């Protein structure tokens with residue numbers, strides 16, 4: 001079981017308020033991703049849930065029990081740190097067994113569980129090495145192994161992939177998602193990478209300056225962002241925004257349209273512009289088009305498109321895919 | 334410095350300093366070795382005849398030698414024990430966030446800057462003196478007899494004085510090591526269910542082993558040759574109760590004017606120091622490997 005509820009949780013460091021007041025429900029078995037720009041309080045929130053920081057106000061409930069005052073070890077949560085935080089003087093086997101040893105579990109059972117975890121994570125050949133003799137990805141797996149053997153109510157990950165190279169990151173992303181399908185344990189995952197958030201999450205929590213901007217499934221956030229911040233944060237490349245006369249025609253202060261919802265034409269269309277930089281990826285083409293009165297708009301076209309620097313093109317937004325926002329940046333229905 | 338030519342040039346350039354350092358070491362050592370085989374007493378001028386191993390024989394069979402050897406070991410081990418254990422505890426204490434941390438740290442380090450003769454004098458006259466010392470005063474205040482430290486427990490008193498001087502050194506090194514401990518490791522251990530004591534045993538101590546090794550190695554080198562503290566406080570006495578090898582060599586050559594015997598003692602001290610160094614490196618040297 002791993003249902004976690006935050007009720008009016010606040011956090012101050014001295015007189016700096018990092019988290020004003022925050023409510024959040026995390027259901028059992030969910031994969032929840034906290035995403036937001038650097039310094040928005042993601043790690044702080046995770047550490048509050050883990051019990052490594054004391055809340056300044058509010059309550060944290062785990063499985064319906066108030067755990068606000070419970071020390072970290074008793075909350076039944078396991079954390080994977082950004083720096084892995086492996087014990088450098090212990091072998092991989094001892095690292096993974098450490099929580100079991102602390103819990104006073106007998107040696108035979110310890111060995112069995114360590115072997116199991118090692119098999120799941122492909123670490124069997126490395127059990128007798130020290131962390132210093134492992135690659136980044138292997139260390140990451142050891143850290144996950146150390147979390148798994150405890151059979152926790154929930155896993156907490158703090159940007160676990162940020163120290164890995166791009167290819168390895170994609171691989172580990174899949175492994176963690178697969179692990180979640182197999183274990184069906186609650187996972188809370190912190191990242192500032194919206195691609196990680198979109199691909200892994202059941203539920204995304206978008207944070208800004210300690211406040212929750214929106215909570216929802218990846219596609220909900222993609223289809224109906226609640227405000228400008230979420231609209232700009234979720235989706236890659238970024239949503240295009242326009243204000244002024246163009247927005248006024250849609251009865252809005254600002255309108256937004258995603259690059260993939262703009263149709264490109266050489267002959268006719270709603271907006272006229274000149275192609276600036278064009279990025280040809282083979283599968284897609286991203287064009288940065290300078291439109292008079294609006295500014296640069298990014299357009300995504302399928303496959304290979306024959307458009308080059310200085311070409312004149314026409315853009316048409318798909319009418320039902322235009323997002324409208326009021327003067328405060330809140331989405332209009 | 335990659336090419337043959339530049340390496341040869343480099344060797345040529347550093348040779349003057351290397352040769353000077355080598356002479357600096359080898360001339361006194363050679364002379365000591367030479368004197369140790371002579372019958373060379375300052376009270377008998379002129380007669381410097383070669384007497385073979387006799388000086389060594391007399392030095393080693395002197396009953397004072399065994400006492401001095403044991404005293405040296407007790408002194409070194411005692412001070413090491415106090416400074417490493419005390420140093421770890423003090424470092425843990427100083428690592429806690431507290432008010433006035435900077436000043437407290439400077440105060441703790443201060444004894445290291447007091448020269449040995451001065452600190453020994455202060456301890457002798459202001460703390461351990463059975464009439465005027467603070468310890469005597471405290472004993473009187475509670476209605477006890479004053480304890481004459483330097484007469485009743487001379488070696489223990491000297492261990493205390495030397496440990497007081499070296500404690501700051503150990504504390505300083507261990508404190509810096511403690512500050513380099515990754516806080517996420519501690520937090521991980523906390524989440525893994527390790528209590529404060531388990532964290533100390535399984536995380537802090539292994540992290541400190543390398544620094545503790547350095548503290549032990551450096552201190553041993555200096556503690557083998559403790560002299561000023563003994564000279565100032567007990568003069569090796571009563572009897573030979575607080576004489577170590579260094580002090581015995583001094584007594585032999587400068588109190589009995591026996592240069593030959595003293596030289597033999599000096600060579601024996603060098604050999605003992607080397608034996609200790611080899612044993613130490615065997616025992617704990619592997620901690621220093623990366």
Ligand SMILES: Nc1ncnc2c1ncn2[C@@H]1O[C@H](COP(=O)(O)OP(=O)(O)OP(=O)(O)O)[C@@H](O)[C@H]1O
Nearest residue numbers: 013016018036037038039040041042043044045192
């Ligand atoms: N111990 C602390 N004392 C004071 N301020 C802190 C402390 N820890 C964090 N903060 C502040 O709280 C804010 C949120 O920090 P946090 O580490 O949670 O950000 P984050 O969202 O994890 O960012 P990143 O993506 O860069 O890791 C920051 O402005 C930071 O300066």
Ligand SMILES: [Mg+2]
Nearest residue numbers: 042043044159
């Ligand atoms: Mg962070």
